[in-house]
Amino acid sequence: MNGSTNRRRFLTAAATLSAGAMVLAACSAGDDGGADGDTPDGPVELRMVMWSANEGHHEIFNEIADAYIAENPDLVSAVSFEPLTGSGYVNALTTQIAGGDAPDLAWVSEANAAQFVQSGVLYNLQPTFTETEGYDIDDLLDGAIDVWSADGEIYGYPFSNSPFGMYVNNDLLQAAGQPNPRDLMASGEWTWDKAMEIAAAVADGSSTTGFQASDDPYTNWNSALGAMWMSWGAAPWSEDGTECTFDSPEMVEFFDWFHGQIYDTGAVAEPGAEFDFASGQVGLRLSQLSSSTALGDDFAWDFVPMPDGPAGTVPVVGQGGVGVVARGDNPQIAADFLAYFTNPENSQLLAQFFPPPRQSLLTVETLSAAAPALTEEQIQGTVIDQALVGVTKAGHVNMSEIADPVRVELDALWVPEGDAATVMPAICEAISDSLAG
């Protein structure tokens, strides 16, 4: 056997393998492995993916699941709760769905709700919720289920409906000779401008900073600033999501103002600087109830409602929702389990960790369990009162396509000479095709 014969044989084998791989791919790619409508022969195993690995959360979930299995042994034999932690949660979930290994149930944040609901990823829960005895669907806050609904049907349950508020390091404010936000609230002077004035006085540029948004505004713009620009009456796109409004006067005014807080007043740390509120390095931090669990008594702190902006008081909630993946193996059984998982009794159990979207459960007593570090006044004023009227942060059906181009264009603003009036129209130019669908 000579060299050329060997090489030919090798190449033939390689080509055969490649062709085999492609045939395999052809057979498997796009195969959703999804529901075929058949009734399973016996009890099934359900799998819920989530971004939490908190032991307390999982203890409650397992307790609810065990009770469901005991009541429905013919339907479900086991429920597993699979944490996919880290910033790549949506990517990991998408990859599972793409790989034909769709979970039965999945957590989705409000930013991705529109995308998951309107693209048909999630299963219609309305019939199951309506038919489940004692579910009391009317108890759900209208504002809380908006982004989880389409054409009057509900596709996800916002198990966590948590208003944004401002954490205040009272020690830092006092040391900088600044007024207490609660006094400013009482006198009607608790505004974003005043908050930034305080923040600028607190920031020393090296060991402390004045104000910190709920996320890094320079990389996660919607998560960080989405709750703020609503106080300017601004929105990134029209209500139907087809028209870019980043270049609206309100949005330009907001970004111009925020740019000034970084480079003119120094109230906000510049890009790339690292500070931590729980370590006492930040004067004011926009966040939600869950952040209180990381706070001890190293310094005096408070949790107050968001300040007023030019458009007045606009309470905003961030949400974590759970839905049934339509391409899972057993969507109807999963929907039945979800109806049980989120019924009024179990919602009360979940409320030990998450502010519920049910009006009947929005009580100081219920939420004290979720945030034992918060006072009654903080829970009532900053959580309950805001949750009842809060609007949900914006999302978009094409959010995954929009997020990166906006970040890239916004980087031109995050320099001292950045100009909102120039950058905002550039954003619209970059995303207009994605918005139009």
Next chain:
Amino acid sequence: MGATDREVGRTRWPRTGSSKRLARIDAAVGLSFAAPAVIGVLVLGLVPFGYVIWYSLHDWSPLIGEFNWIGLDNFTRLIADDTVWSSFLTTFKYAALLMVLNITLAMGLAVLLNQKLRGTTTFRAFFFSPVIVSAVAWVLVWNYLVAANGGINGALATIGIQGPNWLRDPTWALVTVVVIQVFKGVGMNMILFLASLQNVPAELKEAARIDGASPARVFRSVTLPLISPTILLVVMITTIGAMDVFVPIQILTQGGPGRSTTVISYLLYRTAFEQQDFGYASAIGVVLFVVVLVLAALQWNSRKRWVHDEV
């Protein structure tokens, strides 16, 4: 039975039944040793690559479950996509800078550590230790050091220098990532060079010196040619490694500011897993494969011109 015996048996002696049997046993033993690696390459390399080619010919939106044949449309789109080409350009810049810094530093360190000086073992361990540190842990620590208010700028401030915003300044961001990666990987190349330097026969260098060559001339005309096979190896593995850099970009810059650090593998990741455009991302992957293959082939073929003992 040694290789020489087999060669003799094949070329000079007619095969007997016994020698054929032994040859078959030899071949079977050889294949059994190679099998795990070959199977690994086939299963984890060739088969997935077949999938990627297949996917690249489709419009695949996993969330809505669409998988439609579109032929070469993804490649047509790719040709007109400025973002892809600017990402390739960024990748080439990254690879070129990394290679120059890494190989120069590795060679310099290897030459220094090849001297019979006190403490060389300690320095060797010092420079090699980052190689065995987890890539993510290494980058996370550097993330804090190069923060605008991090350790490096803090140290510079003590001597009156205001350091740049390393990861947020488009001028510095890519350079900063390269330097962090050079420190991470230089130890491996240093060890490869050091091993090669220690194999250079002392008598050749001694002969050159007796002929009146300066130390620099000895290094250029004797040492460098003799270690050129190692240089080829290092250039090839450093280039291929640089072309698929991902971890430091994902952790340190997320491709920013702007797109100044968006290398092609990061663009591929974003396209596939964030924008859920798996078909187009696969097309980018196929093109990246071809580019790396061509680069490796060019380097391999260039060996005849500069690598010692290659004809």
